[in-house]
Amino acid sequence: MDEPKSAFKDPKPTAERVVQLAGRVLTGDILLPRFQRNFVWKRKQMLDLLDSISRNYPIGSMLLWQSRQELASERNIAGLEVATTKPDYPVNYLLDGQQRLSTICGALHWAPDSADSVWNLAYDLKAERFVHLDTLDEPALHVVPLRHLSTPSTYFSRLAGLDEDLSSRAKMLFDRFTDYQVAIVTLGDMPIQDVAPVFERINSTGTALTIVDLMRAATWTPTFDLVDAIDSLREDLAPKNFNGIDRKTMLRTVAAAAGLGFEVSAIDDLRNQTEDQLSKAIRETREAAKRASDFLATQIGAPGARALPYANQFAVLCEVFRVIPHPTNDQYATIRRWFWRTTLASYFGGWNTGQMSSDRQAVHAFGNGESTEIANSSVAPTESIWSIREFRANSATSKMLALMLSHHAPVDLITGQAIDKNRSLAWSNDKEFHHFFPKAFLRRKGHASRRANAIGNMVMLTSISNIQIRDKAPSVYLSEVAATIGQDELRNRLDKSLVSEAAYQAALADNFEAFLEARAAHLQKLALALAGLTPAGGVPVDATVASDSVTDDSDSDTSD
Numbered sequence: 001m002d003e004p005k006s007a008f009k010d011p012k013p014t015a016e017r018v019v020q021l022a023g024r025v026l027t028g029d030i031l032l033p034r035f036q037r038n039f040v041w042k043r044k045q046m047l048d049l050l051d052s053i054s055r056n057y058p059i060g061s062m063l064l065w066q067s068r069q070e071l072a073s074e075r076n077i078a079g080l081e082v083a084t085t086k087p088d089y090p091v092n093y094l095l096d097g098q099q100r101l102s103t104i105c106g107a108l109h110w111a112p113d114s115a116d117s118v119w120n121l122a123y124d125l126k127a128e129r130f131v132h133l134d135t136l137d138e139p140a141l142h143v144v145p146l147r148h149l150s151t152p153s154t155y156f157s158r159l160a161g162l163d164e165d166l167s168s169r170a171k172m173l174f175d176r177f178t179d180y181q182v183a184i185v186t187l188g189d190m191p192i193q194d195v196a197p198v199f200e201r202i203n204s205t206g207t208a209l210t211i212v213d214l215m216r217a218a219t220w221t222p223t224f225d226l227v228d229a230i231d232s233l234r235e236d237l238a239p240k241n242f243n244g245i246d247r248k249t250m251l252r253t254v255a256a257a258a259g260l261g262f263e264v265s266a267i268d269d270l271r272n273q274t275e276d277q278l279s280k281a282i283r284e285t286r287e288a289a290k291r292a293s294d295f296l297a298t299q300i301g302a303p304g305a306r307a308l309p310y311a312n313q314f315a316v317l318c319e320v321f322r323v324i325p326h327p328t329n330d331q332y333a334t335i336r337r338w339f340w341r342t343t344l345a346s347y348f349g350g351w352n353t354g355q356m357s358s359d360r361q362a363v364h365a366f367g368n369g370e371s372t373e374i375a376n377s378s379v380a381p382t383e384s385i386w387s388i389r390e391f392r393a394n395s396a397t398s399k400m401l402a403l404m405l406s407h408h409a410p411v412d413l414i415t416g417q418a419i420d421k422n423r424s425l426a427w428s429n430d431k432e433f434h435h436f437f438p439k440a441f442l443r444r445k446g447h448a449s450r451r452a453n454a455i456g457n458m459v460m461l462t463s464i465s466n467i468q469i470r471d472k473a474p475s476v477y478l479s480e481v482a483a484t485i486g487q488d489e490l491r492n493r494l495d496k497s498l499v500s501e502a503a504y505q506a507a508l509a510d511n512f513e514a515f516l517e518a519r520a521a522h523l524q525k526l527a528l529a530l531a532g533l534t535p536a537g538g539v540p541v542d543a544t545v546a547s548d549s550v551t552d553d554s555d556s557d558t559s560d
Contacts, residue, residue, distance in 0.1 A: 015181040018053065019150070021062075022105045024092070028083040030064065030101070031073035033093045033217045039078070041099045043118060047130045049103050050121070050146070053180050054130075054173060061183035062097030066090055068189065071217035078106030078119060092186065107146045108177075112136050121146045123173055125166045142166055149177050211267060212247045218271040219278060226270075229282045230254070236286055241304030242293035242314070249311045253289065253318040257281040262315060262356040288322035289314075295321065299336055301406045307425040309396035309403075310348035313339065316359055320374070323367030334366070338374040340530035343400045345378035380533040383524035386456040387516040391433065398455055401498075402433070404526060405460055408496045414465035414481060416493060424460055434461040436499065437512050440471030447512060456519045457512075459497045474507040474515075498523060 024030045052059050068090050076082065094101060110119035120133045125142040133139060141161045148155040155174060159167045216227045230250045237243045251270075252262045258273055258281035260266035270278065292314060296302040308314060320335060321327075327335065342348060347355075355377070362375040391398045406421040424432035435442075435452060436459050442452040461469075469477045482490045494504055500522035506514035528534065 014184050014186070016184050017178065018104050018180050018182055019108065019178060021101060021182065021184075022108050022150075025077055025101065025105050026080060026082060026109065028091065030092045030094055031071075031082070032077055032098060032102075033071050033073050033095075039099065039102050041103060043132055045099070046103045046107075046118065046121070047132070049100060050107060050123075050130045053104075054123075054176050056176060056180065059100055059182065060097070061185060062101065063095040064092040064184060064186045065095050066092050066186050066189060069218070071220065073217070078102045078110070079113070079117070080105060080109055080111070090189075095187075097182075108150045110147045112147075119147075125162070125169045125173075128169065144170060144173070149174060210248065211264060212251055215251065215267060215270055219273070221275050224275045224278060226251075226254075226278070229278075233282060233286045233289060237289055237293050240290075240293040240297045242289075242296070242308075244305035245289075245308075245314050246311060249315050250285070250289070252312070252315040253285045254278075254281050256315065256319045256360060257284045257288070257322055261360055262312075262319075263353045265353075284322050285318060287325070288318040288320075291321035291325065292317040295332075295335065296339075299332065300339055301403055301421070301425070303422040303425050307399060307403065309343045309399045310351075312348045312351050313342060316363065319360060319363050320367070323363055330372075331366075334373055337530070337532040338376060340400075340527065341376060341378045341533055343396055343403075344527050344531045344533065345381060346396050347376065347378045349396065378531075378533070380528060380531070383520045386520035386523045387454050389455050390450060390453045391455045391458045395455070398458075400527065401455055401458065401523065402460075404523070404530070405498060408498060410460045410496050411493050412462050412465050413459065413490075413493050413497060414468055414477075415462070416485070416489070417462070419460040419462070432460050432462070433458050434463075434466040434469075436497075436507070437474055437515065438469055438471050441473055442512060444471070445512070454516060456516045456523060459499070473510050475510050478504075478507060498526065 021030065025032075049059060051057075071093060073082075073093070106119035107121045110117065110121070112120070114120075115134055115136050118132070120136075121130060122133050122139060122143050122145045123130050125144060130146075131143070133143075133145070139145065141158060144155070144158060148158070152174070155170075159170055162170060212227065212230075216225065219226045227247065230247050233250060234243045234245060234247075237245065251267055255266045255270055256262055258270060258277060260269045273281070295317065296308065296314075302308055305311075305314075317335070317339075324331060359376065362371070365371045366374045385397055386401075389395065389397050391401075402425055406425060410419045410421070411417060412419060419432060435457050437452065437457055439449065439452045443449070478490065491501070491504070498519070499507075500518055502518035503515050503522060506512075506518050
């Protein structure tokens, strides 16, 4: 994929001494933006870096982004206070090299505060190696605290008491650190969204830079931190177990609440909002998100974020409940239909900017009474989705089956005990879901694993009952259950498992394909009723299979 044209605007490669770089950090000329991770290097990594400098080994280049944009940045690096820069003064944000430059700054400029500090570093002239000290007392003459390197008079005063050999080693160490140069590439000013792909491409740690990180930096003030605000909002969703909704989804809801939209361009426009406007959007999102999570838990039966077919459904629902805080019964019915419709059609599997815009308009038209439905371009797929798609934890269709099963209070086919729906729909594992036609049985009959894993072949079943069934033919284990509890009770249990009479008869004949066909038709009928859709105009199954993944909810206009 081509890089944005502005991404490498006027790159300026230079070579700079490490002591000068450390000085630029302390004067605020080089800043560490808040989207960088915390200092995480282990002590050995620090010692290895210092050893490389002393031996004149290359330590890799660093990347700076020169800009007048005011981003949230760390005012303390390696325990050192960073000076405040003048307003509108161009600064250099460190994009790559944080761990290395922090180590250099801490080693050269540490002000003693704690004996066990990672910055309590020294060089043992006799052993010719770098060490961490565990005391604030002045060490032996041949052990030189590295912080003295930044104060030549203090450093060289120690040489008077050393023999000629150690003195020579000390002078060489000073010269190496004074003269050592690092390759620096400085990018010219550019839009902040163009920084992300550059950062991700060159970042030596492999850390991805997300739009949440960028917007945190772009909107930060001393009294407002966007990520902290979003995390606080998510914590409020814990009572309904929706605190697992990811930050990016919540950022969409904030942008929509600010009157901007769901799109990445709308999220980027948050930078132009005042702190008061952002705080207001957060407050409105907080209340709307709590109502959305309550709706999902009580009216859809989703016990938490992992049961949600698509994360972006939550973003739209937040806008719905922001616009309509207290829906009527009819409006609740409409919102339920919208949820099932977008799930069945795998609508959010490829949610693009055009859909984001039209969906927001539809929500507002519904809220303003201009429409009795939340207009949506979802169409009913063919019923073969239930017999072709595989059952997977990240599949929207699989999650729809699980939610539909939970509505019918499923019971174990063998024991009749109620299935723990919350445990099943938490998707911490899929051990509550098992094959109606045992996989081992189907393998003996020549069916591939992919076919055996069809969504239409899955029911909620306890692990104990699954072990009891093992590889038995359905005709065998179903007849055994019927002989124990009677046909009427078995049919009742099958009904709660969404297995129709036609599917039951096919199972008694051990006809897997006929069973799948009958159950797919039954599941489709139930799903269409929930969604308020009709089969007419349904799209071919091969047009929707690729859109089924829950995780495929990225924007088409950006790679954030």
